[in-house]
Amino acid sequence: MKVLVIGSGGREHAIVLKLLESPRVEELWCAPGNGGISAVAHTAPVNVMDKEGMVALAKEKGIDFAVVAPDDPLAAGMADAFEEAGIPAFGPSAKAAVIEASKVFSKNLMKKYGIPTARYETFTDEQAAEDYVRAQNQYPTVIKADGLALGKGVIIAQNEEEAVEAIHSMMAEGKFGDSGKRIVVEEYLTGPEVSVLSFTDGKTVVPMVSSKDHKRALDGDEGLNTGGMGTIAPNPYYTPEVAKECMEKIFLPTIDAMNKEGRTFKGCLYFGLMITKDGPKVIEYNCRFGDPETQVVLPLLKSDLLTIMEAVHDGRLSEVPVEFSDGAAACVVIASGGYPVKYQSGYPISGLDEKGQAEGVTVYHAGTELKDGTFYTHGGRVLGVTATGATLDEALRKSYAAVETITFKDAHYRHDIGKIPAGNR
Ligand code: AMP
Numbered sequence: 470m471k472v473l474v475i476g477s478g479g480r481e482h483a484i485v486l487k488l489l490e491s492p493r494v495e496e497l498w499c500a501p502g503n504g505g506i507s508a509v510a511h512t513a514p515v516n517v518m519d520k521e522g523m524v525a526l527a528k529e530k531g532i533d534f535a536v537v538a539p540d541d542p543l544a545a546g547m548a549d550a551f552e553e554a555g556i557p558a559f560g561p562s563a564k565a566a567v568i569e570a571s572k573v574f575s576k577n578l579m580k581k582y583g584i585p586t587a588r589y590e591t592f593t594d595e596q597a598a599e600d601y602v603r604a605q606n607q608y609p610t611v612i613k614a615d616g617l618a619l620g621k622g623v624i625i626a627q628n629e630e631e632a633v634e635a636i637h638s639m640m641a642e643g644k645f646g647d648s649g650k651r652i653v654v655e656e657y658l659t660g661p662e663v664s665v666l667s668f669t670d671g672k673t674v675v676p677m678v679s680s681k682d683h684k685r686a687l688d689g690d691e692g693l694n695t696g697g698m699g700t701i702a703p704n705p706y707y708t709p710e711v712a713k714e715c716m717e718k719i720f721l722p723t724i725d726a727m728n729k730e731g732r733t734f735k736g737c738l739y740f741g742l743m744i745t746k747d748g749p750k751v752i753e754y755n756c757r758f759g760d761p762e763t764q765v766v767l768p769l770l771k772s773d774l775l776t777i778m779e780a781v782h783d784g785r786l787s788e789v790p791v792e793f794s795d796g797a798a799a800c801v802v803i804a805s806g807g808y809p810v811k812y813q814s815g816y817p818i819s820g821l822d823e824k825g826q827a828e829g830v831t832v833y834h835a836g837t838e839l840k841d842g843t844f845y846t847h848g849g850r851v852l853g854v855t856a857t858g859a860t861l862d863e864a865l866r867k868s869y870a871a872v873e874t875i876t877f878k879d880a881h882y883r884h885d886i887g888k889i890p891a892g893n894r
């Protein structure tokens with residue numbers, strides 16, 4: 470089969486490499502792709518939001534199956550566009566992708582169907598939101614922009630001043646554009662966070678191996694929130710008891726709720742969970758594979774990814790095997806110095822070739838460009854260095870050993886990926 474993957478990050482590189490393991494994949498395209506992806510698959514410079522351009526590319530190349538990976542094109546109806554053109558696609562319709570694209574929608578869905586989540590109110594009026602936080606007078610409190618905001622639309626306010634400032638920046642100053650015109654103000658929860666990616670065809674839901682993201686830029690969970698600086702799988706907090714409770718109280722009820730709303734979800738549904746003292750609660754839903762969660766989850770997948778994706782599309786998920794190996798995986802992201810705020814691109818990367826081939830180590834490219842045989846930095850998150858091992862310790866040791874041999878100017882990575890503090894996160 471000829472397959473087209475849409476997207477350009479480390480997640481897409483991981484999807485591409487896993488699809489290439491399938492004996493059924495005869496030709497693989499990725500658009501727009503990146504430097505690392507262009508070394509293993511065909512790439513084409515089509516903008517990730519260009520629905521017509523992507524469908525035209527798929528027709529020109531005779532694509533049999535498309536995989537839409539990022540949130541923005543899914544929310545804009547990229548999977549629908551392929552379906553309308555007669556090309557089957559993995560990824561939810563725009564109608565179902567709203568579960569990520571609107572936090573107001575997802576919070577109201579959870580309230581309506583009794584799915585555990587933080588208590589909240591939604592606002593379209595700045596004054597009403599301010600009055601509410603003042604009346605609540607409980608800090609920290611969490612202020613969220615309704616729409617997609619590159620993972621940055623969540624502010625945890627420590628006091629009234631910060632809360633009012635956050636509300637004002639979103640609602641009056643348009644910090645996140647239209648995404649912040651509606652906001653959610655919600656209760657601050659504590660407990661370890663767990664990411665669970667799942668395959669679902671709207672009938673069956675199959676959780677993948679659990680993972681843990683490290684979102685803050687600096688060691689010790691200091692610094693700004695990022696797209697993710699590293700991940701481990703499985704997540705030690707996701708015990709079989711927690712998994713059972715999540716299936717009963719969160720995963721199945723969510724699939725049912727989406728069906729009842731006429732928004733059947735088919736694709737990868739990502740549950741961002743917090744294991745609170747009152748049990749697991751949903752922090753967020755994503756309508757897609759996580760990044761960099763995918764870079765530790767897919768290396769542990771033993772089954773054929775294309776076969777699973779097709780089964781999800783066709784509503785036959787219960788008929789195909791979805792098996793993960795017993796080992797562990799760790800991914801350390803190497804970012805450009807200054808990320809997530811301001812950083813330079815265009816630096817040559819050294820040390821890549823040898824380490825890409827090291828046993829059990831895979832270097833996923835997130836933001837690179839390949840020019841005349843050399844990889845250059847081309848984005849905030851540059852590489853995700855993943856290693857697998859029998860234990861998490863082994864995976865982390867291998868990953869960090871590889872990270873230490875890869876360099877570029879101002880490279881930055883966290884030194885504490887996979888260290889689980891006794892306390893909260
Ligand atoms: P989100 O974009 O919704 O995943 O939020 C980003 C991060 O903010 C999450 O990974 C949590 O660490 C934190 N967060 C979001 N909502 C809450 C909440 N209600 N209580 C505590 N932390 C939260």
Ligand code: GLY
Pocket residue numbers: 620682696697755758759760761762
């Ligand atoms: N790593 C978090 C996300 O993909 O949203």
